[in-house]
Amino acid sequence: MSLDERAAGLDAVDPLAGEPAKFSLPDSTIYLDGNSLGPLPRHVPAVLQNVVEQQWGHDLITSWNRHGWWEAPRRAGDRIGRLLGGAPGQVVAGDSTSQQLFSATVAAARLNPGRRTVVIDPASFPTDLYVVASVAELLGLEVAQVEPSHLQHFLADRGSDVAVAVLCEVDFRTGERLDAPALTDALHQSGALVLWDLCHSAGALVVELDAWGADLAVGCGYKFLNGGPGAPAWIYVAQRHQEQFRGAVAGWNGHARPFAFEAAYEPAPGVSRARVGTPAMLSLLSLDAALDVYDGLDMVDVRARSVSLTGFFLECLAELAPDLEPVTPREPERRGSQVSVRHASAYAVVQALLARGVIGDFREPDIARFGFSPLALTHVQVLRAARELADVVATRAYADPALAARTTVT
Numbered sequence: 001m002s003l004d005e006r007a008a009g010l011d012a013v014d015p016l017a018g019e020p021a022k023f024s025l026p027d028s029t030i031y032l033d034g035n036s037l038g039p040l041p042r043h044v045p046a047v048l049q050n051v052v053e054q055q056w057g058h059d060l061i062t063s064w065n066r067h068g069w070w071e072a073p074r075r076a077g078d079r080i081g082r083l084l085g086g087a088p089g090q091v092v093a094g095d096s097t098s099q100q101l102f103s104a105t106v107a108a109a110r111l112n113p114g115r116r117t118v119v120i121d122p123a124s125f126p127t128d129l130y131v132v133a134s135v136a137e138l139l140g141l142e143v144a145q146v147e148p149s150h151l152q153h154f155l156a157d158r159g160s161d162v163a164v165a166v167l168c169e170v171d172f173r174t175g176e177r178l179d180a181p182a183l184t185d186a187l188h189q190s191g192a193l194v195l196w197d198l199c200h201s202a203g204a205l206v207v208e209l210d211a212w213g214a215d216l217a218v219g220c221g222y223k224f225l226n227g228g229p230g231a232p233a234w235i236y237v238a239q240r241h242q243e244q245f246r247g248a249v250a251g252w253n254g255h256a257r258p259f260a261f262e263a264a265y266e267p268a269p270g271v272s273r274a275r276v277g278t279p280a281m282l283s284l285l286s287l288d289a290a291l292d293v294y295d296g297l298d299m300v301d302v303r304a305r306s307v308s309l310t311g312f313f314l315e316c317l318a319e320l321a322p323d324l325e326p327v328t329p330r331e332p333e334r335r336g337s338q339v340s341v342r343h344a345s346a347y348a349v350v351q352a353l354l355a356r357g358v359i360g361d362f363r364e365p366d367i368a369r370f371g372f373s374p375l376a377l378t379h380v381q382v383l384r385a386a387r388e389l390a391d392v393v394a395t396r397a398y399a400d401p402a403l404a405a406r407t408t409v410t
C-alpha cells in the first residue's frame with residue numbers, strides 16, 4: 001500500500017476524524033507546533049468577543065458574579081483535572097507555569113520538612129532548572145541534578161534526604177516520555193514527594209494523577225490545551241496534601257474569606273488556597289472556552305490518535321528520508337506527542353519548511369522538533385509534512401544562506 005493510501009485509510013478509520021474541523025488553521029499551513037502554541041479552536045473568537053463586549057463592556061464588575069468569573073480558576077481547573085485523571089477539587093488554573101513551579105516546589109519542601117535535597121532532571125526545560133535553583137537558594141536547600149535513569153540508584157544512597165523530585169514527563173527536546181507511575185513509586189518508597197511538570201502531556205497523553213499517587217503537578221494552558229498565547233497555567237494538589245499545602249505566595253484570592261478583607265491570612269479550604277491574585281481573566285476565559293473541544297472525549301482515544309500521527313510520521317520518514325535520524329523513541333509508550341530529528345543544519349531545515357507552509361520549531365543545538373496536536377492534524381497532512389522535510393533534506397534547500405539568520409523566538 002502506498003503512503004498516500006495509508007494516510008487516507010488511517011484518517012478514514014479514526015474515531016476522532018471529525019476533530020480537525022473544530023480548529024481554525026490556514027489552508028496553506030501544516031501546523032506541527034501545537035506543543036509550543038496550540039491552534040485556535042474555531043468557536044473561541046465568538047466566545048471571547050462576548051466576554052469582551054458583553055461581559056466586560058456591558059456587565060462590567062457584575063460579571064464576577066453573573067458570568068462566574070470568580071469561580072473560573074476552579075471551573076477550568078476541574079476540566080483540566082478530568083483530562084489528567086484527577087478527581088474534581090484538585091486543580092486550579094492561574095499564573096504561569098514558572099510561577100506555579102516555584103509555588104509547588106516551595107509547598108513540597110514545606111510538606112516534607114527536615115529533608116534538604118530537591119532532585120531535578122538536568123534535561124528539564126530550563127525554567128524548571130532556574131526555578132528549582134531559586135527555591136533552593138531561598139530556603140537553603142540543595143539541588144541534586146539526577147537523570148531519571150539513575151534515580152533509583154541515587155535514592156538508594158541519598159533518598160532519605162530528598163524532599164521532592166521535579167520531573168518533566170516528556171523531554172521537550174527529544175520527546176522521550178518517562179515511566180511516571182514507576183518513578184512516583186520509587187520516590188514515595190524513599191519518603192520523597194514528586195512534582196510532575198506536565199506541560200507536554202496535558203491534552204495529548206493519558207495522565208492518571210490520582211492513580212499514580214502524584215503529590216503535585218503543574219503544566220501549561222497554551223500548549224496542547226490550546227488556551228491561546230500566554231494562557232494561564234494550572235496546579236494540581238492531591239487531596240491528601242491540601243490541608244497542609246502552603247504555596248510560595250499567600251494572596252487574597254486564596255484566602256478563606258477574600259471579601260471579608262481581613263488583615264490576617266487564613267488559607268481557603270481545599271485547592272482554592274493555591275489561588276493567589278486576580279487572574280488574567282481574558283486569557284483564563286479563552287482557556288476555559290478552548291477546553292470545550294475536549295468535552296465528551298476520552299483521553300485514551302486522544303492518545304491513540306497522537307500515537308497514530310507520530311507513528312505514521314516516523315514511518316513516512318523511514319521510507320522517504322532514511323538518512324534522517326529521529327531522536328524520539330520509536331516505541332509508542334516511550335514518546336510524547338512529538339517527533340524530533342537531529343540535523344547539523346536543523347535551524348535552517350525548520351526555516352526552509354516554514355517557507356513551504358510546514359511549521360515546526362528548532363531547539364538548540366541541532367534539533368528540528370515537530371509537535372502533533374492530536375485533535376487538529378490529519379494523517380494526510382502528516383504525510384505532506386514528511387514529504388516536504390524529506391525534500392528539504394535531499395535537495396539541501398536548507399543551505400540557502402537566507403535561511404540562516406536567527407529570529408528571537410526559534
Ligand SMILES: *Cc1c(COP(=O)(O)O)cnc(C)c1O
Binds near residue numbers: 097098124127172
Ligand atoms: C513550555 C514549558 C514551560 C513554560 O513555562 P512558562 O512559565 O509558561 O513560560 C515550563 N516547563 C516546561 C516543561 C515547558 O515545556
